[in-house]
Amino acid sequence: MSVRVHRVYDPPGPDDGVRVLVDRLWPRGVAKDAAHVDEWPKGLTPSTELRRWYHADEGSYEAFAERYEAELAAPEAVELLDHVRELAREGDVTLLTASKSPEESHAAVLLRLLDGA
Structure with a gap:
């Protein structure tokens, strides 16, 4: 069992498991059927405000990751993160x-949190 990050534009692989x-x-x-998405937990994603702040180049990746982790402390996000850990x-x-850069995105923050649990 493993957790990995892929771009949604890449074709699904045989070892992807649950695609989130x-x-x-x-x-x-x-297209929704071409993406082969099994789950879409929107409550686990960065807020619109945080996403806009980061994409406007107003802060560093480290500052973004810190703010995003603070958002992930909210009860709904904790519950969803626990669900993905269980998967x-x-x-x-x-x-x-x-x-375009998954290694400097919220997905990398999630991967680090999931790998550390």
Whole structure:
């Protein structure tokens, strides 16, 4: 069992396991049936305000990650994060994002939190 991050634009792989979209907005140009998304926990995504702040280049990735982790302390996010942890205990999980740089996105923060649990 493992957790990994892939871009939602990449084709699904045979070892993806449960595919979890971790973006608040549906990715442009991707048909829902082609994405093979099993779960879409919008409450686990960064707030609109945080997302806009980060994409406007107003702060560093480290500052974004810190603010995002603070948002993930909210009860709904904690519950959803625990759910994804449980999925990972049962098998493979692939976190899907439309981010051009998944290694400097909220998906990387989620991956780090899930790997550390």
